[in-house]
Amino acid sequence: MVTKPYVSDHYTPVPDEITAFDLPVRGALPPELHGRYLRNGHNPKPGITPTHWFKGSGMLHGVELAGGRARWYRNRWVRTPALDGAPLMREDGSLDLTASVAGTHVIEHGGRLLALQEANLPFEVTPELETVGAFDFAGKLTSAMTAHPKEDPVTGALYFFSYSPVPPYLTYLVADAKGDLVRAEMVDGAGPSLMHDFAITETKVIWLDLPVVFDPAEQSGIPYRWHDDYPARIGVMDRDGHTDVTWIDVEASAVLHTTNAYDGPDGTVVLEGPRYDRAGWETSWKWWAGLPGCPDVPVTGATATRWVLDPVHRTASRTELDYLSTDFPTINPTVLGRPSAFSYHAAFPGAGLHEYALVKLDTSTGERIVSPSGPGRQPGEAVFVPAENARSEDDGYLLTIVSDLRADASELLVLHARDLSLTAAVTLPRRVPSGIHGSWIPDARLG
Numbered sequence: 001m002v003t004k005p006y007v008s009d010h011y012t013p014v015p016d017e018i019t020a021f022d023l024p025v026r027g028a029l030p031p032e033l034h035g036r037y038l039r040n041g042h043n044p045k046p047g048i049t050p051t052h053w054f055k056g057s058g059m060l061h062g063v064e065l066a067g068g069r070a071r072w073y074r075n076r077w078v079r080t081p082a083l084d085g086a087p088l089m090r091e092d093g094s095l096d097l098t099a100s101v102a103g104t105h106v107i108e109h110g111g112r113l114l115a116l117q118e119a120n121l122p123f124e125v126t127p128e129l130e131t132v133g134a135f136d137f138a139g140k141l142t143s144a145m146t147a148h149p150k151e152d153p154v155t156g157a158l159y160f161f162s163y164s165p166v167p168p169y170l171t172y173l174v175a176d177a178k179g180d181l182v183r184a185e186m187v188d189g190a191g192p193s194l195m196h197d198f199a200i201t202e203t204k205v206i207w208l209d210l211p212v213v214f215d216p217a218e219q220s221g222i223p224y225r226w227h228d229d230y231p232a233r234i235g236v237m238d239r240d241g242h243t244d245v246t247w248i249d250v251e252a253s254a255v256l257h258t259t260n261a262y263d264g265p266d267g268t269v270v271l272e273g274p275r276y277d278r279a280g281w282e283t284s285w286k287w288w289a290g291l292p293g294c295p296d297v298p299v300t301g302a303t304a305t306r307w308v309l310d311p312v313h314r315t316a317s318r319t320e321l322d323y324l325s326t327d328f329p330t331i332n333p334t335v336l337g338r339p340s341a342f343s344y345h346a347a348f349p350g351a352g353l354h355e356y357a358l359v360k361l362d363t364s365t366g367e368r369i370v371s372p373s374g375p376g377r378q379p380g381e382a383v384f385v386p387a388e389n390a391r392s393e394d395d396g397y398l399l400t401i402v403s404d405l406r407a408d409a410s411e412l413l414v415l416h417a418r419d420l421s422l423t424a425a426v427t428l429p430r431r432v433p434s435g436i437h438g439s440w441i442p443d444a445r446l447g
Contacts (some may be wrong), residue, residue: 001039002255004290004296006042006053010378010403010434013043013056014075019296023063023070027424030397032388033065035442036127037399037412039380039436040115042103042424045196051221053288058103058115060129061401061432064413066415066443070412078102078115079131088119095335097121097144098134104147105437108445109158110179115211116147118163119194126447137181147437148197153334159239159289160207161187163195163221165214170195172205172243184357189235194224194254199261199271201337205260206271206309207235207245209322212254212281220289226278228252236269236311246311251318254281259304259329262339263424266302269309272343272363274302274327275318296347302327304361305347322368324360325350328437332417342394344417346380358382358400360420376406378434384417385440394418403434 007013042056050056058078077083078101086099100120101270107114114122114135123147124132136142149160156177163170170190174183181394190207192214199206210232215225232252246429254276261271276284280301286294304321341364349355353370356378360369373379382398390396398415412426 015046019074024427029424031068038062038106039438040106076129108441118147140181150200165192199258201263205237209233271307275305276302
């Protein structure tokens with residue numbers, strides 16, 4: 001039996017849940033870091049191999065930092081019906097929104113911790129990562145929730161959406177800073193595309209209606225496939241007004257994650273994110289699904305890209321910002337939806353790199369900093385934590401868990417965001433499988 005790539009090497013699941021206290025630290029943890037670094041990822045139970053990477057059960061890994069110490073590490077499965085094999089569809093043919101693997105992301109909003117998977121309801125967990133249960137905003141959320149909501153750094157409102165392979169294809173949702181759902185409206189004009197992410201500016205919402213679309217003939221476990229005859233479009237909509245969308249034709253692309261978006265001074269909208277062409281997307285999909293001919297490592301095939309969108313003339317220009325193969329972009333959360341210069345990316349072997357790395361891009365100058373991880377080491381998404389009394393956009397820290405195959409171990413690295421130099425490394429009590437998305441949750445947000 002061939003071992004699927006997403007349950008081997010850096011992605012080999014761990015078989016159990018553990019807790020450890022007073023973790024060893026190399027270097028000096030910034031004393032201002034009081035909170036929890038939480039990261040989600042797919043970790044099927046022993047003996048289970050899902051048909052697609054995205055279908056593995058979600059497991060949360062957490063490290064609590066306070067007073068210059070790493071107080072604890074713990075990992076817990078998100079205990080959803082899917083963890084024990086519940087099907088997505090009920091016997092009557094209806095969709096069970098609680099049958100989530102809850103394995104894509106984990107966020108805090110309104111004092112709640114939510115584990116997210118875009119085809120289902122979010123699942124609430126405690127600060128110690130124990131599962132509370134499905135969360136539907138007091139019954140107001142009747143559809144799935146994206147794994148990539150956006151919290152406005154000024155108002156604290158949470159913007160998100162639900163997409164579906166059948167009408168209504170797209171629903172726009174907003175929760176206020178307290179966590180109450182205050183808006184849920186259908187958006188006309190979208191189609192059955194794989195809309196994994198979106199973007200917001202101070203005034204706009206940016207939708208991605210691109211050629212990876214619902215296809216029941218797809219046999220890899222996730223029923224979406226690239227179709228050349230599906231027009232690629234990016235939509236621009238008022239963020240706090242009506243839901244009419246201006247759709248702008250763009251070159252055929254796939255985009256899993258947006259980096260940022262912001263309003264231009266001339267009425268344009270700038271959108272940045274890693275872009276796949278068809279060849280890059282299909283190579284990546286082969287790895288995610290473990291199909292014949294898949295690469296040995298999860299090469300993304302995506303490159304950092306900028307689109308400048310003109311909603312008045314319905315035109316778009318595209319610029320490649322860098323040629324490295326990257327994904328999992330992050331920014332300083334205080335500039336989300338605002339003009340930004342710095343972004344941070346996980347880089348994959350290929351395009352001149354021979355090992356995994358973290359990359360900082362300065363889009364104002366075109367400069368980049370590459371921090372190779374070393375042989376046998378793979379970093380995850382780098383979460384930005386602003387420094388106390390920060391004086392610049394890149395004044396802060398990056399937190400990422402590194403999987404080290406040679407040592408069969410993992411560390412939580414704390415890097416200076418300005419130059420990617422190491423400030424501290426927390427030794428974790430086990431090798432943590434490479435995962436997907438995470439968040440830094442300050443203690444004050446859980447108070």
